[in-house]
Amino acid sequence: MTTIKPKIKLSDFFAQIYRVKAGGIPEFKMFIDGQWVTSGDKQTFSVDSPIDDSVIAKAPQATMSDAENAVKVAYDNWQKIRDIPAIERIEIFENARQLLLKHKDEFVKTLMLEAGKTRRDAEGEVSATSDRLRMAMEDARKIFGEYIPGDWSEDTLGKIGLVIHEPVGIVAAISPFNYPLFISAAKIIPALLAGNAVVAKPPSDAPLSLLLFARVLEASKIPSGSFNVVTGGGVVGEALVKNEKVGMVSFTGSTDVGKHISSIAGVKKLHLELGGKGVAIVLEDADLNLAAERCVEGSLRNAGQRCDAISSVLAVQSIASELVEKIIDEIDKWKFGNPTDPSVMTGPVINQKAAVRIHGLVEDAVSKGAKLIRGGKYHGCYYEPTLLDQVPLEAKIAWEETFGPVITVIRVRGEDEAIEIANKPRYGLDSCVFTNSFYRMWKVAKKLRVGSVTINDLPRHGVGYFPFGGLKDSGIGREGVGYSIDEMTVLKTISFNLEPAKLGKRRRFPRM
Numbered sequence: 001m002t003t004i005k006p007k008i009k010l011s012d013f014f015a016q017i018y019r020v021k022a023g024g025i026p027e028f029k030m031f032i033d034g035q036w037v038t039s040g041d042k043q044t045f046s047v048d049s050p051i052d053d054s055v056i057a058k059a060p061q062a063t064m065s066d067a068e069n070a071v072k073v074a075y076d077n078w079q080k081i082r083d084i085p086a087i088e089r090i091e092i093f094e095n096a097r098q099l100l101l102k103h104k105d106e107f108v109k110t111l112m113l114e115a116g117k118t119r120r121d122a123e124g125e126v127s128a129t130s131d132r133l134r135m136a137m138e139d140a141r142k143i144f145g146e147y148i149p150g151d152w153s154e155d156t157l158g159k160i161g162l163v164i165h166e167p168v169g170i171v172a173a174i175s176p177f178n179y180p181l182f183i184s185a186a187k188i189i190p191a192l193l194a195g196n197a198v199v200a201k202p203p204s205d206a207p208l209s210l211l212l213f214a215r216v217l218e219a220s221k222i223p224s225g226s227f228n229v230v231t232g233g234g235v236v237g238e239a240l241v242k243n244e245k246v247g248m249v250s251f252t253g254s255t256d257v258g259k260h261i262s263s264i265a266g267v268k269k270l271h272l273e274l275g276g277k278g279v280a281i282v283l284e285d286a287d288l289n290l291a292a293e294r295c296v297e298g299s300l301r302n303a304g305q306r307c308d309a310i311s312s313v314l315a316v317q318s319i320a321s322e323l324v325e326k327i328i329d330e331i332d333k334w335k336f337g338n339p340t341d342p343s344v345m346t347g348p349v350i351n352q353k354a355a356v357r358i359h360g361l362v363e364d365a366v367s368k369g370a371k372l373i374r375g376g377k378y379h380g381c382y383y384e385p386t387l388l389d390q391v392p393l394e395a396k397i398a399w400e401e402t403f404g405p406v407i408t409v410i411r412v413r414g415e416d417e418a419i420e421i422a423n424k425p426r427y428g429l430d431s432c433v434f435t436n437s438f439y440r441m442w443k444v445a446k447k448l449r450v451g452s453v454t455i456n457d458l459p460r461h462g463v464g465y466f467p468f469g470g471l472k473d474s475g476i477g478r479e480g481v482g483y484s485i486d487e488m489t490v491l492k493t494i495s496f497n498l499e500p501a502k503l504g505k506r507r508r509f510p511r512m
Contacts, residue, residue, distance in 0.1 A: 034224025050116030077225025158504025276429030298458030
């Protein structure tokens with residue numbers, strides 16, 4: 001594997017957001033009240049690249065006081081974003097989109113270095129963020145509200161009602177490492193569009209791309225104080241979640257952290273997109289070439305670090321061996337290695353701790369009878385694309401989220417057993433089914449206890465044009481173009497008594 005020394009290289013456009021310290025390591029700043037600042041106690045943490053475990057940057061280790069100050073700033077400046085005409089907010093996002101595309105290569109290289117993404121995956125994330133900015137007008141359609149004529153009910157005769165969407169106030173947007181730019185943007189854009197102020201916390205493993213995005217929004221004339229970014233660990237997140245001035249927490253991450261947030265948040269709106277155990281059910285009438293190709297992509301894309309990844313393949317016994325052979329052919333097409341090589345399709349996972357956790361699941365499965373067909377080894381942050389066949393239900397990997405490049409094949413007798421197994425995990429985010437029978441696909445889609453079911457393809461949230469979200473331990477709420485607005489606004493009902501002006505409708509006949 002080629003050894004490189006990754007370095008962050010940015011244009012003068014980003015000059016104010018960092019400084020280069022001794023040793024050539026850039027030290028980034030946070031964005032609070034329209035200013036680029038260090039932490040209150042000047043402490044920083046290292047940002048390591050999964051490519052070779054080298055330190056590529058430093059970021060501020062915000063204190064609890066820094067986080068509380070960011071919320072206060074957002075609260076004090078909330079009216080600024082509310083007072084901007086909505087069409088001007090759209091224009092801000094269009095300006096941001098143009099700047100993002102102008103600096104696309106810098107975003108791509110930063111994502112590759114901080115998150116270990118392949119160029120294809122990094123380019124896809126930047127493009128998705130661009131599309132999310134472009135689709136802000138679609139979000140706006142969900143803010144229009146509703147008119148209710150009162151004469152359809154006895155107790156509202158002579159009245160009319162307006163139901164309008166109002167901002168929740170301050171949104172705390174907390175994002176994960178697997179899509180540190182796009183998931184952050186997908187929270188920030190609808191929150192600001194709806195007239196909320198935002199305090200965003202990027203993942204500590206990959207905080208840099210969001211700081212670059214903050215610079216883009218700053219240059220696009222987002223009102224000072226209405227958008228803030230604080231970096232750091234759990235202390236920062238807890239301070240944001242507990243703060244009574246925060247009206248909503250939008251969090252994407254692990255189920256355990258999501259449950260903790262729910263326990264300490266107090267009375268505020270919560271959107272939690274948590275873990276997943278995406279299942280691919282492959283029935284005997286499926287197109288096996290298609291199923292094999294999409295199951296491999298669904299398991300290996302972004303090194304399997306996706307909440308909507310395929311985490312188990314439930315294959316009907318009669319076609320399972322043939323499907324596994326086709327999966328072997330597909331998995332061998334996925335070049336594995338250093339993501340700076342343009343031909344590589346699967347790079348490292350986020351850190352060595354993640355690789356060790358994945359390996360523990362694989363070893364447990366093999367010890368309980370699973371057949372290791374490919375992979376099963378790791379080197380630093382690099383976990384080889386792995387194929388496990390005949391995985392027994394006693395194996396932990398049959399039930400736990402893998403979040404790594406492992407294809408887990410469980411053989412089943414038929415669709416009913418597949419549905420039963422698919423519904424057993426504590427998660428309920430995404431799953432898919434491969435079949436050419438309309439009635440069977442409908443049966444599976446209706447019986448699966450998940451937020452989204454995909455027919456004859458891998459699950460993928462993409463830009464969020466279709467809404468997504470989970471059941472059970474996969475979270476609460478829905479994200480997506482237009483749907484995030486529902487989460488980030490509250491309904492206000494305004495009723496008008498028309499009787500004084502004799503405009504309200506009256507009964508012509510007495511009630512029977």
